[in-house]
Amino acid sequence: MSTHGKLAEYRRKRDFARTAEPAGGAGRRAKRLAFVIQKHAASHLHFDLRLELDGVMKSWAVPKGPSLDPSVKRLAMQVEDHPIEYNRFEGTIPQGEYGGGAVMIWDRGTYEYGGDAAAGPEDALRRAYAKGDFKFVLAGERLRGSWVLVRIRRGDPRRPQWLLIKHRDDYAEAGSDVVAENMTSVVTGRTMEQIAGGRKAGAAARGGAASKRKAPGATKRRVAAKAAKAAKAAGRGKAGGRAKRTRTAASERPAPTKPAARAKAAAKRRGRG
Numbered sequence: 001m002s003t004h005g006k007l008a009e010y011r012r013k014r015d016f017a018r019t020a021e022p023a024g025g026a027g028r029r030a031k032r033l034a035f036v037i038q039k040h041a042a043s044h045l046h047f048d049l050r051l052e053l054d055g056v057m058k059s060w061a062v063p064k065g066p067s068l069d070p071s072v073k074r075l076a077m078q079v080e081d082h083p084i085e086y087n088r089f090e091g092t093i094p095q096g097e098y099g100g101g102a103v104m105i106w107d108r109g110t111y112e113y114g115g116d117a118a119a120g121p122e123d124a125l126r127r128a129y130a131k132g133d134f135k136f137v138l139a140g141e142r143l144r145g146s147w148v149l150v151r152i153r154r155g156d157p158r159r160p161q162w163l164l165i166k167h168r169d170d171y172a173e174a175g176s177d178v179v180a181e182n183m184t185s186v187v188t189g190r191t192m193e194q195i196a197g198g199r200k201a202g203a204a205a206r207g208g209a210a211s212k213r214k215a216p217g218a219t220k221r222r223v224a225a226k227a228a229k230a231a232k233a234a235g236r237g238k239a240g241g242r243a244k245r246t247r248t249a250a251s252e253r254p255a256p257t258k259p260a261a262r263a264k265a266a267a268k269r270r271g272r273g
């Protein structure tokens with residue numbers, strides 16, 4: 001599948017006139033494969049682990065984030081492929097948009113295949129990914145060493161669940177809480193509150209919301225008002241969660257393709273297993 005095809009779901013969920021997230025497609029192939037972990041204060045705080053493979057970032061939402069303790073298995077829910085340009089995104093997704101909330105670049109760097117590669121390393125990664133036993137070695141600023149993502153049989157088959165586990169090596173650390181020990185952006189040094197409040201990120205600052213300075217109280221009120229408005233717009237008169245409903249409504253937006261094309265795409269996805 002082309003990079004464009006892989007990013008169809010990513011693009012369908014987002015209105016690029018409203019969010020500063022990249023549409024993607026200009027990703028060039030670097031010598032080394034990239035990885036990024038973004039801390040994301042959406043309706044539920046989570047960490048997005050993204051590993052480059054075949055021109056896109058394979059992505060998992062890890063609710064509790066990574067652990068350096070090899071005895072700890074962290075649930076990692078696979079989400080849609082993201083563009084490689086997403087690795088540079090730090091800022092605020094507007095409330096009411098898909099994944100609305102602050103996004104922090106928590107760690108970044110490169111990675112490589114961590115198993116025994118008989119063929120080329122990317123071939124081995126492809127095979128490992130298909131098999132659901134994805135061993136990799138991170139060279140990040142906060143995370144290093146050997147890890148594995150293991151696919152488990154649970155939940156929606158189109159949204160596979162995996163476990164993220166640290167292998168025993170020099171970078172493993174029993175009982176450590178690397179997520180709690182590192183509360184700032186690895187790029188800009190900002191906290192989630194500073195990103196959400198629009199504090200300038202210096203060289204990494206983007207246009208839009210992230211560059212506007214606002215009092216935290218005012219921002220909170222503005223955000224709450226926007227969320228309430230969005231929930232009202234998305235609501236169908238049923239009782240239930242506000243932020244969650246907004247997000248569900250956005251993710252259930254029908255694909256802008258013809259039914260036949262959708263069925264064909266779905267068949268193709270099933271075929272890939």
Ligand code: MN
Nearest residue numbers: 040048061099
């Ligand atoms: Mn996310």
